[in-house]
Amino acid sequence: MTDEGPFGAIGRHWRAAVAWVAVGSWGIWAVFRLVGADRLPGIGVPAVPLLALTPYVAAVSLVPVGCALLLRRRRAAAVGGAVALALAATVLPRAFGQAQPAAHGPELRVLTANLYFGRASAGQLIDLVRRTRPDVLSLQELTPDAVEEYDRAGLRRLLPHTALDARWGAGGSALYARYPLTSLPDPAGGDMAMPRAAFTLPGGVQVDVTAVHPPPPISTPGVAEWRRGLAALPAAGSSGPVRVLAGDFNATLDHARFRALLDRGYADAADRAGAGLVPTWGLTGMIPLTIDHVLVDRRAAVRRVTVHDLSGSDHRAVFAHLVLPG
Incomplete structure (x- = not known):
């Protein structure tokens, strides 16, 4: 067993804090998007207009995953991956279209x-x-x-x-x-x-x-x-x-x-x-x-x-x- 000393423990806690803060920031955004924050009582400016930026947040959602991996925090990386998938699921279908009804009118x-x-x-x-x-x-x-x-x-x-x-x-x-x-x-x-x-x-x-x-x-x-x-x-x-x-x-x-x-x-x-x-x-x-x-x-x-x-x-x-x- 290696004795890290007080400075090693501080460094370990600091890395964990940075990883979880990064993942948590994207996670909070994903929760707001998934629950439909703009329809909740008391939610107004700036939350409502900011939700329009979700495609940009989704586009960089792998950033906290990479951060957690670099800091060797696998649990944080796994949670970040789940957040990235949730954001991708809300955004990416818009680029691929949907099934069409059988319409035969004018x-x-x-x-x-x-x-x-x-x-x-x-x-x-x-x-x-x-x-x-x-x-x-x-x-x-x-x-x-x-x-x-x-x-x-x-x-x-x-x-x-x-x-x-x-x-x-x-x-x-x-x-x-x-x-x-x-x-x-x-x-x-x-x-x-x-x-x-x-x-x-x-x-x-x-x-x-x-x-x-x-x-x-x-x-x-x-x-x-x-x-x-x-x-x-x-x-x-x-x-x-x-x-x-x-x-x-x-x-x-x-x-x-x-x-x-x-x-x-x-x-x-x-x-x-x-x-x-x-x-x-x-x-x-x-x-x-x-x-x-x-x-x-x-x-x-x-x-x-x-x-x-x-x-x-x-x-x-x-x-x-x-x-x-x-």
């Missing part, structure tokens, strides 16, 4: 774009509409001036039917469509407009679409309004009109409130298509996140999803090509 093309206070390039938006040929376009942060600019550029000639609620600042949103729209009540009725409308596709399939834009959960009032806005969105049923939610949700698949919305009859189009990790915001000096989504009625199949840069905006546009149930 096709529906949906485009959504946050305009960054109406500053997105009119020419580039019109070009994107021409290339993707959406049946319905959801726009967020649409100002009255931007409505006039996009009209002059030819947006309404391409998509003549509208449900508009333009506002100054970030609160305005709108739907532009190829087919006549019947306006429905805004589901949230708050400071952030979320226009909703119904239309009928050739063949008689009815579609109910909402332009989504709850406030960002970056303040205590913002978290409360974000939760209220997501909860107010209509559920998709197993019968009746096909429902689509398209816009800037200010939420990722790592938010329990967003996943609860999916549990009400929706699928994330990008997640189904294997594009769930493609960032849609924050590519200009921020941390890129996937907060813009097209949510589709689970009865619909997703043919493809593409993400497009939009000059003048801090968001990227999301296009989804869907096949609806017959």
Whole structure:
């Protein structure tokens, strides 16, 4: 038996402490993600916005495992490995897609774009509409001036039917469509407009679409309004009109409130298509996140999803090509 002396014991305890602190830090994050911390009472800023960083935390989750191995703490390394696997299980499936339902109805093309206070390039938006040929376009942060600019550029000639609620600042949103729209009540009725409308596709399939834009959960009032806005969105049923939610949700698949919305009859189009990790915001000096989504009625199949840069905006546009149930 070797007598390590007091300094040897101190070194051993120090190495154990470092290993377990590293593993514990990632472990706490994993627990918060798995239990859905953003839906728990008393959990607000900064926990709610930080959960959006889970893919980055998962990407470096082997760091504490390597640290524990270097410090010769096998139990800590084993626990760290379990944490890394748990985080990987929550993130990696988004890159591989999901099984699709057998949908044989008409096709529906949906485009959504946050305009960054109406500053997105009119020419580039019109070009994107021409290339993707959406049946319905959801726009967020649409100002009255931007409505006039996009009209002059030819947006309404391409998509003549509208449900508009333009506002100054970030609160305005709108739907532009190829087919006549019947306006429905805004589901949230708050400071952030979320226009909703119904239309009928050739063949008689009815579609109910909402332009989504709850406030960002970056303040205590913002978290409360974000939760209220997501909860107010209509559920998709197993019968009746096909429902689509398209816009800037200010939420990722790592938010329990967003996943609860999916549990009400929706699928994330990008997640189904294997594009769930493609960032849609924050590519200009921020941390890129996937907060813009097209949510589709689970009865619909997703043919493809593409993400497009939009000059003048801090968001990227999301296009989804869907096949609806017959």
